[in-house]
Amino acid sequence: DVKVTQSSRYLVKRTGEKVFLECVQDMDHENMFWYRQDPGLGLRLIYFSYDVKMKEKGDIPEGYSVSREKKERFSLILESASTNQTSMYLCASSLGQDRGPAYFGPGTRLTVL
Amino acid sequence: GENVEQHPSTLSVQEGDSAVIKCTYSDSASNYFPWYKQELGKRPQLIIDIRSNVGEKKDQRIAVTLNKTAKHFSLHITETQPEDSAVYFCAATMNTGFQKLVFGTGTRLLVSP
Numbered sequence: 379d380v381k382v383t384q385s386s387r388y389l390v391k392r393t394g395e396k397v398f399l400e401c402v403q404d405m406d407h408e409n410m411f412w413y414r415q416d417p418g419l420g421l422r423l424i425y426f427s428y429d430v431k432m433k434e435k436g437d438i439p440e441g442y443s444v445s446r447e448k449k450e451r452f453s454l455i456l457e458s459a460s461t462n463q464t465s466m467y468l469c470a471s472s473l474g475q476d477r478g479p480a481y482f483g484p485g486t487r488l489t490v491l
Numbered sequence: 492g493e494n495v496e497q498h499p500s501t502l503s504v505q506e507g508d509s510a511v512i513k514c515t516y517s518d519s520a521s522n523y524f525p526w527y528k529q530e531l532g533k534r535p536q537l538i539i540d541i542r543s544n545v546g547e548k549k550d551q552r553i554a555v556t557l558n559k560t561a562k563h564f565s566l567h568i569t570e571t572q573p574e575d576s577a578v579y580f581c582a583a584t585m586n587t588g589f590q591k592l593v594f595g596t597g598t599r600l601l602v603s604p
Contacts, residue, residue, distance in 0.1 A: 409590055420497075420580055420594035421535070428590060436591065468534065478525060478582065478592040482534040 381405070382483040384469050390489045397456040399486050401469030410452035411470040411479045412436075412444060421468065427452055428475070459490045493518045493585040497595030504571050505603055512598045514581035515563040521583040524557060524564045525592070530577045539566070571602045 385400035403410065411426040413436075423436030425444040433444050441463060445453045452471075456463055467486045470479030497514045504510050514524075525540035541548045541555045541564065548555050552571075557564040564583075568575055578599050582592040 411590070418596060420596045421582075422594070423591060426590050434591075437593070470535075472590075475590075477523065477540070478584070478590055480537050482536070484534050 382469060382471055382481050384467075384483040384486050386486050387484060388487050388489075390491065391456075391459050392491055393460060395459050395490075397459050397488065397490075399454040399456075399467055399469075399488070401452045401454070401471075401483055402450055403452075403469075403471040403481070404450065405471060405473070405481070406449065407471040407473045407481075408449075409472045409474075409477075409479070410446065411472075412442075412452065412454045413468045413470065413479075414438070414465040415468055415485070416465050424454065456488075459488075461490050464488060464490045493593055495581060495583050495593050495595045497581050497598055499598060500596070501599045501601070503601045503603065506571060506573060508571055508602075510568045510571050510575070510600055510602075512566045512579055512581070512600070513563060514565070514583070514595050515561075516583040516593075517562070518583070518585050519559075519562060521562075521585060523584045523592075524555070525582050526553075526555060526566050527580045527582070528577045529580065529597075535580065568600075571600075573602050573604050576600055576602045 412424040413421040427446040443455045469483040472480035522543040527535040529535040554567045578597045581595040
C-alpha cells in the first residue's frame with residue numbers, strides 16, 4: 379500500500395522559531411513536493427525535488443528552504459517562522475518525469491503565534 | 492502570471508445527476524491536466540489526468556475532456572453518489588515541466604441523497 383507520511387499532524391510555533399516539517403515516502407519515488415493549502419487559494423507549490431540533493435523552487439519559496447539527503451525523505455524548513463506562514467502543509471510524491479504529485483501525505487497544520 | 496480558473500466554486504446536485512466542473516488555463520504550452528478530489532479533513536487524491544495529445548479520457552463514472560484551442564478542460568461525473576461529495580481541484584502544467592503544476596481554487600461538490 380502506497381504511503382506518504384508527515385512528522386506531525388498539528389504544530390504550534392512562535393514567531394521567529396525555526397521549524398522543520400518532515401515527509402517520508404516508501405514507494406521509491408523520484409519526485410517529492412511541498413505545498414501549502416489555504417482557503418480560497420487552492421494548493422501552491424513551495425518547492426519540489428526530482429532526485430536526491432536536487433531541488434527546484436515553486437511559486438512561493440520565500441521564507442522556506444528544503445533538504446533531500448535521502449530519496450525517501452524530503453524536509454521543509456521555515457528559517458524564521460512568521461504568522462503569515464500559518465497554513466496546512468502537504469507533502470506529495472510521484473514517479474517519473476512526466477507527472478506532478480500523485481500521492482499526498484495527511485498534512486501538517488502549522489500555527490505560528 | 493500563469494493561472495488556472497475553476498468554476499463553479501460550489502455545486503449542488505441530486506444523487507444520480509451529472510456534475511460538470513470546468514477549468515481554463517492561460518499557458519498555451521500546458522500539456523498535463525490532473526484532477527484531485529479532497530474529502531473533508533482528508534488528503535487530496537489524484538483521480539484522473541489527461542495529457543495534451545488526448546481529447547478525452549474516461550474512468551468508470553468520471554471523465555475529463557480537453558479543448559486545447561479554447562484552453563479549457565472539464566471534469567464530468569455521471570450518476571453522482573453521496574460519496575462523491577468533496578472539493579475537486581484541477582491543475583495544469585505551466586511550461587516548466589510536468590512537476591510544476593498550478594492549481595485551481597477548487598469546487599465544492601455536494602451530492603444530496
